[in-house]
Amino acid sequence: MSLTAVDIKKIAHLARLKMPEADIEQYLPQLQNILEIVEKMNQIDTSHIEPVANALDLSQRLREDKVTETNQRDEFQKIAPSVESGLYLVPKVIDGE
Amino acid sequence: MSYKTIASIANDLATKKVSSVEITKYYLERIKKFDKDLNSFITVNEDAALSSAKAADALIASGKAHPLTGVPIAQKDIFCTKGIKTSCGSKMLDNFVSPYNASTIDNYNAAGVVMLGKTNMDEFAMGSSNETSFYGPCKNPWDTQTVPGGSSGGSSAAVAADLAPAATGTDTGGSIRQPAAFTGICGLKPTYGRVSRYGMIAFASSLDQGGIFARSAKDTAMLLNVMAGFDEKDSTSVNVEVPDYTANLNDSLKGKKIGLPKEFFNQHLDNSMAAAIQDAIKEFEKLGASVHEISLPHSDLSVPAYYVIAPAECSSNLARFDGVRYGHRCENPKDLVDLYERSRAEGFGEEVKRRIMVGTYALSAGYYDAYYLKAQKVRGLIRDDYKKAFEDVDIIMGPTTPSTAFKIGEKAADPISMYLSDIYTISVNLAGLPGISIPAGFVNNMPIGLQMISPYFKESLLLNFAHQYQTATDWHTKTPEGF
Amino acid sequence: MEWEVVIGLEVHAQLKTKSKIFSGASTQYGAEPNTQACAIDLGFPGVLPVLNKEVVDMAIRLGLGIDAKIAANSVFARKNYFYPDLPKGYQISQFELPIVGVGHLDIMLEDGTPKRIGITRAHLEEDAGKSLHEDFLDSTGIDLNRAGTPLLEIVSEPDMRSAKEAVAYLKVLHSLVRYLGICDGNMQEGSFRCDANVSVRKKGAEKFGTRTETKNLNSFRYIEKAINYEVERQIGVIESGGTITQETRLYNPDKNETRPMRSKEEANDYRYFPDPDLLNLVVTAEQIEKVRKSCLNYHNKNYNVSWKSMA
Numbered sequence: 023m024s025l026t027a028v029d030i031k032k033i034a035h036l037a038r039l040k041m042p043e044a045d046i047e048q049y050l051p052q053l054q055n056i057l058e059i060v061e062k063m064n065q066i067d068t069s070h071i072e073p074v075a076n077a078l079d080l081s082q083r084l085r086e087d088k089v090t091e092t093n094q095r096d097e098f099q100k101i102a103p104s105v106e107s108g109l110y111l112v113p114k115v116i117d118g119e
Numbered sequence: 120m121s122y123k124t125i126a127s128i129a130n131d132l133a134t135k136k137v138s139s140v141e142i143t144k145y146y147l148e149r150i151k152k153f154d155k156d157l158n159s160f161i162t163v164n165e166d167a168a169l170s171s172a173k174a175a176d177a178l179i180a181s182g183k184a185h186p187l188t189g190v191p192i193a194q195k196d197i198f199c200t201k202g203i204k205t206s207c208g209s210k211m212l213d214n215f216v217s218p219y220n221a222s223t224i225d226n227y228n229a230a231g232v233v234m235l236g237k238t239n240m241d242e243f244a245m246g247s248s249n250e251t252s253f254y255g256p257c258k259n260p261w262d263t264q265t266v267p268g269g270s271s272g273g274s275s276a277a278v279a280a281d282l283a284p285a286a287t288g289t290d291t292g293g294s295i296r297q298p299a300a301f302t303g304i305c306g307l308k309p310t311y312g313r314v315s316r317y318g319m320i321a322f323a324s325s326l327d328q329g330g331i332f333a334r335s336a337k338d339t340a341m342l343l344n345v346m347a348g349f350d351e352k353d354s355t356s357v358n359v360e361v362p363d364y365t366a367n368l369n370d371s372l373k374g375k376k377i378g379l380p381k382e383f384f385n386q387h388l389d390n391s392m393a394a395a396i397q398d399a400i401k402e403f404e405k406l407g408a409s410v411h412e413i414s415l416p417h418s419d420l421s422v423p424a425y426y427v428i429a430p431a432e433c434s435s436n437l438a439r440f441d442g443v444r445y446g447h448r449c450e451n452p453k454d455l456v457d458l459y460e461r462s463r464a465e466g467f468g469e470e471v472k473r474r475i476m477v478g479t480y481a482l483s484a485g486y487y488d489a490y491y492l493k494a495q496k497v498r499g500l501i502r503d504d505y506k507k508a509f510e511d512v513d514i515i516m517g518p519t520t521p522s523t524a525f526k527i528g529e530k531a532a533d534p535i536s537m538y539l540s541d542i543y544t545i546s547v548n549l550a551g552l553p554g555i556s557i558p559a560g561f562v563n564n565m566p567i568g569l570q571m572i573s574p575y576f577k578e579s580l581l582l583n584f585a586h587q588y589q590t591a592t593d594w595h596t597k598t599p600e601g602f
Numbered sequence: 603m604e605w606e607v608v609i610g611l612e613v614h615a616q617l618k619t620k621s622k623i624f625s626g627a628s629t630q631y632g633a634e635p636n637t638q639a640c641a642i643d644l645g646f647p648g649v650l651p652v653l654n655k656e657v658v659d660m661a662i663r664l665g666l667g668i669d670a671k672i673a674a675n676s677v678f679a680r681k682n683y684f685y686p687d688l689p690k691g692y693q694i695s696q697f698e699l700p701i702v703g704v705g706h707l708d709i710m711l712e713d714g715t716p717k718r719i720g721i722t723r724a725h726l727e728e729d730a731g732k733s734l735h736e737d738f739l740d741s742t743g744i745d746l747n748r749a750g751t752p753l754l755e756i757v758s759e760p761d762m763r764s765a766k767e768a769v770a771y772l773k774v775l776h777s778l779v780r781y782l783g784i785c786d787g788n789m790q791e792g793s794f795r796c797d798a799n800v801s802v803r804k805k806g807a808e809k810f811g812t813r814t815e816t817k818n819l820n821s822f823r824y825i826e827k828a829i830n831y832e833v834e835r836q837i838g839v840i841e842s843g844g845t846i847t848q849e850t851r852l853y854n855p856d857k858n859e860t861r862p863m864r865s866k867e868e869a870n871d872y873r874y875f876p877d878p879d880l881l882n883l884v885v886t887a888e889q890i891e892k893v894r895k896s897c898l899n900y901h902n903k904n905y906n907v908s909w910k911s912m913a
Contacts, residue, residue: 025480029480030476033476033479033480033483034476036479036483036871036873037434037438037463037475037476037479038438038441038456038459038460038463038684039460039463039464039467039472039475039476040460040461040463040464041464049472049473049476052473052534053473053476053477053480055534055535056426056473056477056534056535056538057477057480059422059423059426059535059538060423060426060427060481060490060494061423062419062420062422062423063420063423063424063427063493063494063497064489064493065420066417066420066497066500068493068496068497068500071496071499071500072496072499073492073495073496073498073499074495074496074498074499074502075325075495075677075876075878075882076311076325076355076551076878076881076882077311077325077498077502077549077550077551077552078310078311078312078357078551078575079882080312080355080357080881080882081881081882081883081884082354082653082678082880082881082882082883082884083351083354083358083652083653083881084653084654084655084658085351085626085652085653085654085655086655087619087620087621087654087655087656087657088620088621088626089620089621089626089627089628090621090626091621091625091626091627091628091638091640093637093638094218094640094641095634095636095637095639097218098218098444098636098639098641098644098646099636100216100218101214101215101216101218101445102443102444102445103442103443103444103445103446103448104448104741106738106741106743107635107737107743108634108635108636108637108745109635109636109734109737109743109744109745110443110444110636110686110743110744110746111738111741111742111743111744112443112452112455112458112686112741112742112744113452113453113454113455113457113458113740113741113742114454114735114738114739114740114741114742115455115686115733115735115742116735198648199646199647199648205647207647212647215647217646217647217648218641218646219641219646221648316648316650317648317649317650318648318649319648320647320648321647321648321879323878324878324879325878351652352650352652353650353652354650354651354652354653354879354880354881355650355878355879355881431875432878434682435680435682435691435692435873435875437691438682438684438690438691438692439645439647439689439690439691440647441684441686441691443686443689443744444644444645444646444689445646445647455686455742459684479873482682482873482874482875483871483873484871484873487873487874487875491875
């Protein structure tokens with residue numbers, strides 16, 4: 023599973039990180055090294071083991087269906103980079119749903 | 120340098136020997152005087168702190184105060200504080216004034232604890248040296264050419280230099296315990312689910328836990344009484360009763376069994392460090408405990424598993440930082456993709472980007488089974504190693520770090536060697552267990568830490584062992600010169 | 603007729619709870635933009651989800667109504683992608699282990715014969731916000747009131763063979779969710795949304811043809827028209843020697859045509875993984891029994907499908 027520059031380009035796009043060629047060259051060996059460490063896990067057979075998501079193996083608690091939040095739009099939008107008429111603004115998206 | 124413990128401050132406040140305003144002023148002055156040499160604080164809230172202190176004094180006078188009312192501490196800049204900048208050590212949140220409080224902050228506020236300021240940290244808690252902070256490295260007060268550790272470097276350095284009598288931190292792979300060891304103070308990571316994560320900016324959700332830096336076991340216990348507790352806003356918060364963590368500090372250690380994992384005393388461990396740790400363990404034998412060799416056979420898989428799970432979870436947790444609702448936004452985005460790509464590339468530092476990319480890759484189509492799923496299985500094995508070990512021993516001990524604090528810049532160019540400084544701490548997070556690091560001596564004039572690990576929710580046992588050690592030794596009273 | 607039409611339907615039913623699936627904000631329709639989006643819905647740093655009890659009950663009701671197995675353990679997973687109406691950069695959904703398993707709905711064909719339509723699964727997830735493209739010249743406005751509204755995504759087997767069958771199925775499902783009191787079925791307001799997966803193949807062929815997914819279908823009439831258009835289009839493409847591209851298409855009711863969505867997701871890699879902020883959802887037999895008993899109290903004379911499992 024050797025990582026290539028093409029992989030990095032794809033990953034950077036999935037993660038929405040602008041990645042100029044020079045950066046790709048810099049990150050490639052670093053990421054390859056990290057993956058080498060991770061490869062160590064392949065030394066062991068885990069086919070008979072269950073994955074553990076929560077170490078304490080607990081189950082989900084439920085909350086009552088009640089409205090507990092109030093309108094805090096002004097407070098929240100004070101720190102927004104771009105709002106108008108109560109809406110968050112982004113560059114125009116074509117073909118949105 | 121003299122320092123005050125939380126216990127002594129609380130006592131002086133209760134007996135009216137000193138006021139909260141006076142004590143708070145004392146620390147604010149020390150921060151003003153010394154922090155330019157350490158860079159342990161990102162934000163100091165002088166006015167807000169003094170106003171809280173005043174309110175605390177009024178509460179104390181009315182007789183309605185909590186034991187810790189009026190005591191000032193520092194908060195890691197990862198806890199959202201309403202109306203106050205919360206940067207998480209990142210340019211991405213340099214302009215973020217949180218509109219709400221983390222539950223931990225609410226808990227401290229309810230107890231009347233005063234906040235001195237928000238401390239420096241590795242960006243988004245990713246790092247072991249505080250060098251990835253947007254606000255510059257923090258220095259270790261024991262030798263300002265060295266790192267204080269990370270990611271909670273600022274909190275650790277501040278307490279070590281007595282710029283705050285205690286501070287909060289967070290620990291995902293060792294980010295409380297390792298800096299505590301590097302700076303010669305106590306650092307506790309509670310059981311996963313013991314402290315609420317609501318409002319604690321997420322790095323790796325299944326591993327993150329908020330905790331404490333303090334000078335002594337007693338101080339740590341007093342603070343844990345405030346910090347621990349069930350929070351209905353956090354689905355992973357566990358509804359287990361909070362005992363009085365100060366109640367069992369003086370229990371005898373006679374008959375208790377200590378396990379030393381043979382894997383922790385391996386080739387990575389510095390020789391002088393090994394010797395110093397063995398000396399520390401002999402103290403526990405003098406206190407009546409017995410020492411047994413145990414094995415945690417899958418220890419060497421903890422770093423590989425961690426460097427899949429943590430980046431995978433963080434790659435998803437950090438997707439919310441997109442320049443739309445808060446935080447950094449690039450100038451003149453030409454379209455949506457440009458908005459995302461540039462805001463994120465500009466807002467995040469290198470280590471964060473590295474981990475986002477590793478995580479994205481590990482979760483991507485075709486790789487999920489080999490990486491993430493595999494790592495979760497390895498996690499099961501590591502957890503079960505501990506489970507098995509605790510059938511035979513009451514507590515597990517070993518070195519917190521393989522060596523003492525390294526020099527600033529020494530490991531920054533080599534992320535892998537940085538990751539390896541967490542080898543003894545990471546498995547504890549994977550298993551969700553509580554762990555503490557306490558000062559246990561010096562090697563080449565730099566502090567070293569002894570790590571202790573207990574079964575789930577047995578923080579009282581950790582604190583008991585720590586306290587007994589601290590009655591028989593005085594490493595925890597040592598302070599760096601020049602501060 | 604040499605062609606066979608294969609249709610599968612995905613319905614997103616908004617569950618009519620008072621509060622959102624993972625937060626205590628109101629789900630009421632029609633509020634001023636972003637006045638019902640709390641810190642959790644907005645995806646502020648540090649916020650966490652807590653599951654609404656009522657959505658679990660509602661999912662169980664649906665499961666009972668379609669004779670499906672209710673999973674004793676189900677898992678919430680993150681579906682990761684970037685879009686401005688998705689504040690966290692991921693949607694909390696269910697992937698490998700949904701709460702409701704295989705079930706079915708019985709419909710009546712035009713000639714009066716019954717037909718059983720299989721349902722593959724139904725799972726819980728949160729809705730995204732709304733993007734408003736018309737209001738601003740160079741920008742899109744985002745309203746996150748809807749973000750976090752609970753959805754039950756009901757996925758049918760590709761068992762329908764005509765637009766009319768598809769509509770019949772949808773009408774039965776629509777009645778069912780209203781009868782069960784879990785969804786108000788208001789298609790105009792978007793509480794019952796349908797995506798149609800359509801493909802064609804030569805009659806007698808074993809393999810399915812390449813399918814397209816058509817979205818933005820908010821009335822039974824449009825669904826029928828859109829499916830018919832898409833079928834015609836696909837047959838036309840194949841008969842003139844072309845191949846069908848697997849893609850997402852949007853229906854335009856004014857022009858009565860479907861057209862491809864401009865690379866919204868380009869075969870997105872959603873990188874599903876179990877959400878570490880939520881724990882394993884456990885549903886007990888007792889819980890299911892409790893819900894079953896409460897459903898028997900529903901009185902809706904207009905509902906005209908018989909439910910063996912409800913008796």
